[in-house]
């Protein structure tokens with residue numbers, strides 16, 4: 001196991017003490033601190049002024065009650081969160097997640113990672129994250145709207161285009177952003193388009209934002225493969241999840257000549273020997289909001305379905321793995337299986353999908369490994385492009401926006417690779433991403449005084 005530098009160990013112990021029980025947050029902090037030993041050896045200045053301690057402490061954490069009325073007339077209560085982690089580089093920026101597993105530790109890990117991810121994009125955005133333990137599964141459109149309105153009734157006083165700009169994440173897509181924007185507009189009497197991103201195109205959204213995270217991860221993996229003289233062409237790819245990130249990962253991988261063998265949702269995974277039929281999958285997931293088994297029913301021949309408790313999607317042999325569902329979905333056992341099956345590259349579309357064990361196994365096996373905070377940064381980067389378009393009351397073409405995204409992903413890839421080289425760990429994208437992101441945030445914090 002990689003260890004935390006002895007000078008940083010007391011900082012980590014203090015994080016554990018002050019944030020007891022928040023395992024995902026501990027995991028995310030530990031990974032960054034493991035990378036920072038090399039930074040403080042070179043720049044002892046970052047140990048002064050408690051800069052690292054401050055980076056590990058959110059600037060503000062908001063927890064609130066979200067009451068709403070279901071279709072049966074019953075009052076329901078959920079808990080809402082917004083963690084405003086760091087605003088040294090710009091307004092807090094990051095998604096909102098609706099999932100029953102959401103708790104403060106999960107939102108904190110996401111906000112912490114978001115801070116470094118957003119710094120890596122090179123755009124003027126700080127880091128934040130929010131959400132609720134609300135479960136959208138099986139809820140009617142009216143219930144979703146009432147929940148979003150109640151959530152925003154509290155959240156609106158904490159956000160704004162210059163303060164904090166939320167967007168989507170698990171369980172929050174264009175529909176939910178629309179309901180939240182509508183309620184924000186009513187409450188504030190302002191058409192403040194830049195307060196939320198991921199809006200639909202007809203009221204201030206950006207072209208390519210829907211596609212951006214999946215496309216961006218594919219561009220990142222393409223750049224990693226190119227360092228070994230390889231490409232996606234003819235490669236077998238497995239993409240977990242079947243939501244926003246997964247669908248547009250599949251789209252781009254297929255356009256680059258890759259063959260996507262398997263996809264999943266929380267019920268299980270399907271394998272399609274002839275390659276995933278993306279039009280069918282989109283119809284099931286984006287239009288019908290259906291389940292993985294609907295694909296099996298529609299397709300039948302050459303397709304099989306494995307229940308979530310009967311096996312792991314990572315048992316399916318592939319050249320490239322692109323985990324795009326949720327945190328810690330790819331374990332050490334899965335990584336060992338993938339390596340045994342000859343995987344050559346892994347690009348994390350989700351946030352922290354690989355456990356620390358899995359990352360170690362990939363790296364020891366020489367697998368090209370792209371951590372989420374670099375590889376999935378295309379989503380938030382395109383959100384920042386949406387903010388730019390809103391601020392200038394402009395609207396760019398798809399090609400123009402995608403070209404910006406492609407350049408940003410190339411720059412992030414190169415920054416990670418060059419930083420890894422500079423700090424004596426060539427090919428270690430985890431170290432490169434953590435250090436490059438950290439240095440940008442730390443420099444800004446340092447310049448702003450004790451904040």
Ligand code: NDP
Pocket residue numbers: 099101168169170171172213241242243244245246264265266267324325326327349350351376377379380
């Ligand atoms: P969606 O809600 O669109 O899709 C999530 C997918 O992951 C669904 O297929 C869902 O299955 C599956 N999933 C979610 N939670 C679990 C779980 N606990 N166990 C198994 N499967 C699960 O979300 P996104 O595609 O937007 O997000 C996916 C990941 O990408 C998340 O980690 C998110 O933080 C990250 N991300 C998203 C960005 C964005 O722009 N949207 C940007 C950067 C990162 P089911 O429907 O059955 O629940």
Ligand code: 2IT
Pocket residue numbers: 093094095096114165166167168169197351376377379380381383
């Ligand atoms: O994890 C993420 O980067 C997101 N969910 C997107 C955040 C954003 O503000 O677009």
